Amino acid sequence: MADTTVQTAVREKYGEIAKSVANASCCGPAACGGDPITSDLYSDAEKQGLPADAVAVSLGCGNPTALLPLEAGQIVLDLGSGGGIDVLLSAKRVGPTGKVYGLDMTDEMLALARQNQQKAGATNVEFLKGTIEAIPLPDHAVDVIISNCVINLSSDKDAVLREAFRVLKPGGRFAVSDVVVRGEVPADVRRNMELWVGCIAGALEETEYVSKLTAAGFADIELEPWRVYHVDDARAFLTDSGLDVDQLAPQVEGRFASAFIRARKPAATACCGPACCA
Numbered sequence: 001m002a003d004t005t006v007q008t009a010v011r012e013k014y015g016e017i018a019k020s021v022a023n024a025s026c027c028g029p030a031a032c033g034g035d036p037i038t039s040d041l042y043s044d045a046e047k048q049g050l051p052a053d054a055v056a057v058s059l060g061c062g063n064p065t066a067l068l069p070l071e072a073g074q075i076v077l078d079l080g081s082g083g084g085i086d087v088l089l090s091a092k093r094v095g096p097t098g099k100v101y102g103l104d105m106t107d108e109m110l111a112l113a114r115q116n117q118q119k120a121g122a123t124n125v126e127f128l129k130g131t132i133e134a135i136p137l138p139d140h141a142v143d144v145i146i147s148n149c150v151i152n153l154s155s156d157k158d159a160v161l162r163e164a165f166r167v168l169k170p171g172g173r174f175a176v177s178d179v180v181v182r183g184e185v186p187a188d189v190r191r192n193m194e195l196w197v198g199c200i201a202g203a204l205e206e207t208e209y210v211s212k213l214t215a216a217g218f219a220d221i222e223l224e225p226w227r228v229y230h231v232d233d234a235r236a237f238l239t240d241s242g243l244d245v246d247q248l249a250p251q252v253e254g255r256f257a258s259a260f261i262r263a264r265k266p267a268a269t270a271c272c273g274p275a276c277c278a
């Protein structure tokens, strides 16, 4: 699908969600409340102490802040930060000497995230406007990249991974939650914009995800599906998509999963002499 068409549809959908936080729905297009993708991702301890709106508009498919230890003083970037839940959780962990950037392209989400930042009193946080395909930060700017159910929404995943690699410091970590595909998915599902903006149709196949990370330069890649969706979940994804739910639901049984994806940008190699560093 064309990049601008996808971005416009994604921006519209998430702008609407941000404007109606009280009715915040979900990453999945139809299922709200008990949504199989976004439910039960954070512990009560994590949710306590966060602004209610940051929790209410949590639209992810995992908890990327739990994927790796964050250390005091680190600089973290959240790709597609939404209402800011993962930014605020990370900000507590990196402390006042660290910094967390949230990057999002949707004005309404950025406004909501900044309100949540203010309510949380987080001074080590900055929300940036921009796209994850062209990250508005210099090379080697961050120690850790997190992201929660956003890379699947991009129609240019190679650009996203290239940019993530560029802005990470050598040795920096990539730790994201994303929806992935396991095997073949019906073409009708792939072409459906409603399912794309609901984090489903744009999901990468597992091995393709690993190939793209490798091509971008990442090492130590691990992809761990932790919540596999079954027919009943698929029915929820397909509702309102205009597709024949009964025909497609069995074909998508077990094909989609939420996964943890971890990788590392290799550390800089020491210069060994004039010839090898030329």
Ligand SMILES: C[S@@+](CC[C@H](N)C(=O)[O-])C[C@H]1O[C@@H](n2cnc3c(N)ncnc32)[C@H](O)[C@@H]1O
Pocket: 007, 010, 011, 014, 015, 027, 057, 058, 059, 060, 061, 079, 080, 081, 082, 083, 084, 085, 086, 103, 104, 105, 106, 109, 130, 131, 132, 133, 147, 148, 149, 150, 153, 154, 199
């Ligand atoms: C499914 S929501 C996830 C939000 C957040 N990560 C969370 O867990 O609640 C997707 C978010 O990513 C943003 N987004 C989607 N595609 C983007 C892109 N190409 N560049 C920047 N932001 C994007 C949307 O505006 C939206 O806020």
